[in-house]
Amino acid sequence: MTTLGYAILGLLAQEALSGYDLTQRMRGRVGNFWSARHSQIYPELARLEEDGYATHRVVEQQERPDKKVYEITPDGLEALKVWATKPPSPRPTREELVLKAYSIWLAEPEKAARMFRDEELRHEEQLASYEETRAWMEGEWGEDLARPETSRFASYATLRRGIIYEKGYAEWCRWVAESVERASELAGEREKKSR
Amino acid sequence: MTTLGYAILGLLAQEALSGYDLTQRMRGRVGNFWSARHSQIYPELARLEEDGYATHRVVEQQERPDKKVYEITPDGLEALKVWATKPPSPRPTREELVLKAYSIWLAEPEKAARMFRDEELRHEEQLASYEETRAWMEGEWGEDLARPETSRFASYATLRRGIIYEKGYAEWCRWVAESVERASELAGEREKKSR
DNA sequence: CAGACATATGTCAAGAGTGACATAACGAGA
DNA sequence: TCTCGTTATGTCACTCTTGACATATGTCTG
Numbered sequence: 515m516t517t518l519g520y521a522i523l524g525l526l527a528q529e530a531l532s533g534y535d536l537t538q539r540m541r542g543r544v545g546n547f548w549s550a551r552h553s554q555i556y557p558e559l560a561r562l563e564e565d566g567y568a569t570h571r572v573v574e575q576q577e578r579p580d581k582k583v584y585e586i587t588p589d590g591l592e593a594l595k596v597w598a599t600k601p602p603s604p605r606p607t608r609e610e611l612v613l614k615a616y617s618i619w620l621a622e623p624e625k626a627a628r629m630f631r632d633e634e635l636r637h638e639e640q641l642a643s644y645e646e647t648r649a650w651m652e653g654e655w656g657e658d659l660a661r662p663e664t665s666r667f668a669s670y671a672t673l674r675r676g677i678i679y680e681k682g683y684a685e686w687c688r689w690v691a692e693s694v695e696r697a698s699e700l701a702g703e704r705e706k707k708s709r
Numbered sequence: 710m711t712t713l714g715y716a717i718l719g720l721l722a723q724e725a726l727s728g729y730d731l732t733q734r735m736r737g738r739v740g741n742f743w744s745a746r747h748s749q750i751y752p753e754l755a756r757l758e759e760d761g762y763a764t765h766r767v768v769e770q771q772e773r774p775d776k777k778v779y780e781i782t783p784d785g786l787e788a789l790k791v792w793a794t795k796p797p798s799p800r801p802t803r804e805e806l807v808l809k810a811y812s813i814w815l816a817e818p819e820k821a822a823r824m825f826r827d828e829e830l831r832h833e834e835q836l837a838s839y840e841e842t843r844a845w846m847e848g849e850w851g852e853d854l855a856r857p858e859t860s861r862f863a864s865y866a867t868l869r870r871g872i873i874y875e876k877g878y879a880e881w882c883r884w885v886a887e888s889v890e891r892a893s894e895l896a897g898e899r900e901k902k903s904r
Numbered sequence: 905c906a907g908a909c910a911t912a913t914g915t916c917a918a919g920a921g922t923g924a925c926a927t928a929a930c931g932a933g934a
Numbered sequence: 935t936c937t938c939g940t941t942a943t944g945t946c947a948c949t950c951t952t953g954a955c956a957t958a959t960g961t962c963t964g
Contacts, residue, residue, distance in 0.1 A: 712950095713951095745951080746952065746953080748951085749951065749952085772959090772960065772961085773960065774958065775959095
């Protein structure tokens with residue numbers, strides 16, 4: 515079983531979904547920490563079904579094309595449950611921006627500062643969007659958020675990871691940008707004085 | 710040019726290195742945000758040389774096998790400089806542990822808590838190791854850390870990202886573990902009372 | 905002297921993931 | 935009527951990445 519398989523099972527454990535539905539989910543909440551295109555999802559669904567972890571039935575629709583709705587099987591649920599507490603295999607973190615930071619000493623300070631400010635904004639925006647969802651969850655779901663046996667708690671937990679991640683990323687971008695800007699200003703002043 | 714190519718150029722911009730040296734670097738500092746095995750590095754070096762971004766000379770050694778030491782060319786340096794401030798292409802974040810958290814409501818609380826405590830420890834340890842390096846850098850490199858035109862500043866910047874990342878990750882693991890543990894205790898108490 | 909380990913460089917098959925191509929039904933608007 | 939957008943499912947070629955296989959030199963330890 516692949517990690518993508520478990521990602522799909524994780525969604526199917528909450529509700530029956532079509533490949534198309536799954537593709538949408540992989541852009542949203544779940545997509546923020548595991549994403550996939552439909553070209554990966556459809557073959558993976560076939561594999562899950564072959565392995566007995568999911569089944570599908572065709573739902574005929576009149577105002578749209580028919581769809582295949584997938585449901586998780588007891589075997590699938592059991593496999594997911596076991597996987598969920600097995601220690602994750604350590605995957606390397608790959609962050610292009612941090613790699614760029616490693617070579618930032620070669621770049622023009624103005625361009626460098628601009629890039630980090632842009633990225634700071636991107637992460638601040640993502641953070642704001644997460645915080646909105648968080649406020650909604652806390653208002654709407656209330657006590658469930660303290661009950662780890664509910665899927666609501668699980669959704670909330672992943673959201674909290676997103677919030678911490680984006681907060682940290684934005685903070686770091688800001689620090690880099692400020693460092694570069696501060697140094698540029700000092701250089702500018704020195705130049706003025708020497709004239 | 711691939712991202713891995715720029716990762717290698719980023720290292721070569723600081724010093725001339727062999728493929729073997731690069732493989733070691735890809736496990737350490739740089740490997741914490743971009744990693745590669747030697748099976749990827751050797752072909753990539755050949756490609757960099759073909760494209761004129763790097764050159765190599767064979768260094769004969771008596772106590773070990775000979776090696777090829779690679780150096781970045783002016784073209785390579787220029788390409789790296791341009792790349793360093795181009796906005797990074799948004800790559801999806803893939804974190805298996807967060808995906809597991811999404812299905813944690815299905816799992817046994819004891820196993821779930823144990824896994825998150827284990828992961829918390831792992832990230833605390835990585836954090837401690839980063840903090841050590843940080844203390845060393847701040848003591849040893851002093852004023853350079855405020856000069857964005859130095860490669861030392863760049864190394865320090867990537868380290869700071871690592872520190873924020875690990876701190877946030879450990880914090881989140883702790884929060885999940887505590888939530889699960891708290892709920893288990895409450896459930897235990899309720900059970901005792903009802904007897 | 906055998907075996908393990910570090911240095912050193914390479915290839916190759918297989919899997920994961922992306923982007924493009926392909927098809928089809930239906931609704932809405934020009 | 936034509937085109938565009940949404941829903942819906944699929945394939946394919948290519949790239950990136952991993953893990954295994956392969957080879958060679960020299961040191962150190964039992």
